[in-house]
Structure formats: C-alpha cells, structure tokens
Amino acid sequence: MQKKVAIVGAGASGLLCAIVCAKAGLRVDIYEQNTKPAKKILVSGNGRCNISNTHLTVNDYFGENPAFVAYALKTFGFEAFEKFMASLGLMLNTLEDGRAYPLSNEAKSVATLLQNTAKTLGVTFHLGEKITNIQALFDSHHSVVVATGSRAAQHLGGNNDAEIFAKMYGHTIVPAYPSLVQLELPSKIAHAMSGAKISAEVRLLVNGQTECIQSGDVLFTNYGVSGFAILDLSQHASKALLEYSAVDISLNLLPEFTPQKLANHILKIATSPTKPTILDILLGLLPHKIAQGILSELALSPTLHDSQIHTKLAKKIANLILHWKFEVSDTHGFRFAEVSGGGINTEEIDEKTMMSHQCKNLYFCGEALDIVGKRGGYNFAFAWASGYLAAKSIINL
Secondary structure, X not given: OOOEEEEEOOOHHHHHXXXXXXXXXXXXXXXXXXXXXXHHHHXXXXXXXXXXXXXXXXHHEEOOOHHHXXXXXXXXXXXXXXXXXXXXXXXXXXXXXXXXXXXXXXXXXXXXXHHHHHHHOOOEEEEOOOOOOHHHHHOOOOEEEEOOOOOOOHHHOOOOHHHHHHHHOOOOEEEEEEEOOOEEOOXXXXXXXXXXXXXXXXXXXXXXXXXXXXXXXXXXXXXXXXXHHHHHHHHHHHHXXXXXXXXXXXXXXXXXXXXXXXXXXXXXXXXXXXXXXXXXXXXXOOOHHHHHHHHHHOOOOOOOEHHHOOHHHHHHHXXXXXXXXXXXXXXXXXXXXXXXXXXXXXXXXXXXXXXXXXXXXXXXXXXXXXOEXXXXXXXXXXXXXXXXXXXXXXXXX
C-alpha cells in the first residue's frame, strides 16, 4: 500500500518536506490555513527572500538546546540545500557576508517554484483548511508532520497551533517570545525622533550588565526603535524581558569618535568665525531630529553659541551622543516579529529525524521547535533542514 503523509503547514519546512516525500513516491496531503501557501516566504527579505546562509554553525542559533541543530545542518547544510534547489531549477546568489538569495532576487520565484514542483509531483494542497485535530489525520495517514510555524508574524497566519498539538501528546513547551523584532521605549524624546535613521553601535544592558553589542542601522519610531542593529539584539532583549529583567539600550551615535575627540570638535566649531549655534554644530554630525533630541534630553536651547558652549558643556553633549541610554519597556510583539523563540522542547524530539519521542510517526519541523536563529537566512536554513530530515525519516520507515 502506498504510504500517505499529512503535512500541516505550507511554509518553508512543510513544502520542502512535501517535495522530498513526493519524489520518493509517497502520497502527500498538505493542509494550509491560508488561501495561499508560502506567505512568509513571499514577504521575507523585503520581498527578496534571504533563503539561507553559507556560514551555518550551532553558534548561530538559540534555544534551551541549540546543539539540536547540529545534525540537521551537517546533513542538509548550505551545499546540500543549494544542490537541491538547483535540481528544481532555482539558482542562488551568495553575498560576501554569507547571505544567500534566489538569483531572481525575488521571493515570489521561490514560493511559486516550490508550490508548482510539489503539485507536479502529485502533492494535494488543501488550502484555506485549518486543522484542529491532528489525531484525525492519523486515521487516514501513516505519518503527520506539523510545520505550522510559530506565533510570529500573526498577520500572515502565525499561531501557537504546534504548541497545542504537541501538548496533546504530552510534550512540554518552552515559553515563546518574539525575536527579530522592534523594541518599545517609554521615551517621549525617542518618539519625537520618529523617522530619523542613523548607523550606530547599540549596547544591550540586562540588569545593568552588557549582554551584547551590535552595529548597524537604528531607526527611531513612534513606539521606540527598529533597524538591523535592533533586530540583531532583540532575541536577547526579548528573552530578558520574558524573565522580568531590567532591560536598557545604550546608543553610540558616532562610534568613530572618542569622547575627547568629539568634545574638542564641538568646541572648535563653536569658536569658529561664523559662531554657529549648538543646533547647527550638531546638524553637522547628526540627523535633524536626533540633534533636536539631544538638546531636549539635556534641556538645552538650540540657540546657544560662542562662549555659551564651554568645555564642560561640550563634554556633556559628547558623552550623551556616545552613551545615550534608553529603557526598554517591551518588544513590539509577535505581530511584528519575524520569528519566535521558545516552542516545543527539543529534548523530546529526535534530532536526526524530527520525530516526536512521545508519539511514533508524529513530526515537528521549523519554528514550531525551541530553535531560533540569527537574522541572515539562518531560520530558513533550519526550516529547510528539519523538513528534509522529517521527509527522509518518513521515507525510510
């Protein structure tokens, strides 16, 4: 009798699992709550789809047991993934920093090719069909794969279905938290700088101690901060907030300056023949809204000039520019998160097959598990690899 497989979720791990199973001659039903598959793929990488990364290591992942990813990355790492995609006709473009994109530079080409390949191989898509009872699927299928993702990106269908299903079979859940997400700051000055963007060094402080440092774009918003530097440290910030720790960020807006060098620059320009105001001096260094924010934070008049800008004041301004501290009150939530930390405890999943230790022929893949990667294609890489391992296990049973 031909083996039948039910896959719940038509995202990255679900689609790849379906294709591998179908290639081996299995009958595959894939159930997707949305009316279209691969919604998250379509919006990833700002529509370009950062599909993987050439530099995949255990150190790029977080969770209670990040070493869980080791076998998956070894078995279906970047080279194996690139070869697999090439066999489907999808060529990749890799950048110097390791990020990989489809050669078309378009997420739509990835989603379309995966869906069309699956259909050509005979996979049956059940779109707009939300599964609430996976036990019923076992009545008509040999194996069930849960690839429903996480709570992240709720506007695209993100939910905790995988956690609910897992609990039905006695699994334990590591509390979920948003990752690769913006941070909320209870600062009116930060909110007033909304729209201002700068490349900065950001230090994350947890209970007053440095947790990590990231460099990159910082974008002020009407709720707090966004930008690549913020997303890159948000995993640590979100987890600390979940544990009720005190969380702050310290911004170095001009990392190329030392405090002394910056103070000297301010004094030098202040005493120049044109006698510029302090606002004019700051506008030579920072975006307008941020310059105004600095003055508001220090309660300084923007018209200060000449001798009013003395050494002590110059040092005070320089210190704030290089060490501007903000309290973090929350993340911007699962709705806006790219991925989610936490999930199904990986101690209860076979790392080589993705099969549940609690229920034979039940598999969990991708973001459903307590594994979350850095920004840069790492989460897709684990989704592809975990889907592949589940498929190979089902085929070989």
